[in-house]
Amino acid sequence: MQLCPVIKIFLCEPHSIQARVSGNDGGSIARRDDLVRTKASVETADKDEVRHALWTQCRLSKARLAKPVMVDRLGQLYNKDGVIEYLLRRGQGEASASENHVAGHLKGLKDLREASLTPAPTSHDRHDTDAYPFVCPLTQRALNGKFRVVCLWPCGCVLSESGVRETTGVSKSSAESTSPCPVCNVPFAHAALIEAHAPAINSDVVWVNPPAEEQTAMREQLAAQKKTKRKKTDTGAGGDKRTRVQAPTLNDAAPGAYAANQVRRAQENAARNAPPTRDSEAVASLYRKSPSKRDVWLGKQAS
Ligand SMILES: [Zn+2]
Known part of the structure; x- marks a missing residue:
């Protein structure tokens, strides 16, 4: 968008809330937040790229997501071979800092779960890297990051949150503490869908690719949990390990x-x-x- 000189002057002036634009419409009032939209659109483009990468690529290998896909407690998606390769390299001290930032919390495959994902209809060209590879089996909408998606940890099914809410009828008045998965009937504790608190790392409901601030909060929870576990081991809860092993x-x-x-x-x-x-x-x-x-x-x- 080309900004006219008048608008540019007003952009530089912090106290001016409105600018009079003398365009072909005979003088319309432009609000200050209309004028700074150029910067916003650039940021949106970046966000779109990030969102596309999150839903089409393995977080570690950056290869296109393809089954078997694994999900961790932070809702990050990986190709199984991508994780195994990373763990091998990390064991040899060859993993990069950015990889460790993404997956440093993983001790092994036991910290992940295989995600049960529904492939997008075959009409999509397999080699079309722009296409989103998976859909919600309940709503048939492509998993593109434009709506909240959950992984039910007990069964691994990946579904849109709205689809789960509608099909399971989870509400604050739900008498039961569990609901059956709408796809495979495996029960899951639905408390996370009712309570309005931040997502917990031990919940049966894991939000896939959650907003950055939620993921940061969960990383902190993981770190705190790790600290507590280490403390317990150090103080010898349940007996000194070394004495018991030897x-x-x-x-x-x-x-x-x-x-x-x-x-x-x-x-x-x-x-x-x-x-x-x-x-x-x-x-x-x-x-x-x-x-x-x-x-x-x-x-x-x-x-
Ligand atoms: Zn399921």
Whole structure:
């Protein structure tokens, strides 16, 4: 927009609320906030780009979002391979500061959940990078960041908030504390949809790509939670970990040593003969709170 010289003068003058514009319409009154709209439109363009990136790209690899897509407690979307690659690189100290800012709170895949997303109709060109890849299965609207979207954490379904409210009938007078997911019927605690407080990181309802200020508040909650956990470990709540993990060495000559050895051997045998788990050890270990995650990512425990 080309600003006429008269308007420019008024823009520089902080006390002038109105400017008289002598245009073809014979002199219309332009408010000051009309005049500063140029700057606003530039900011909107930037915001649109950010919004488009949030709903079409993996937060870490920047590749186009494609299933399997993972979501974290902050409502950020990732491609599964993008997260795994990041965790591997972070384990080797090769992750960038911006990546750590986005996903530094993730300890492993257990901090994420696979999002159940509905692909947009196939009429969209797959290679059209502008198209939004997913829609709300309830309203069929493209997930483009122009309305609030939730992920129901127990089942992973990603739906528009308005769709969930309309189909589940959640209201302040709801007697039940849970509602069934409108898509898959898995119950979720709907308190977050009723109470008007800021989103909580442990809620069953996670807002996907929430406004920046909400996400910042949740990052603070995560940091506070981490601190509390660390404190508990330091003060040895439930016993000192190191003492519990390290098995005492046995003096064979000590009284009762033979029996203790027998018990230990029996326990080892039982563990060895335990039925195999559904997932391979390497996959299962990704979900465990194992301290040796670097080895896990490097596949050293797979053998
Ligand atoms: Zn569901």
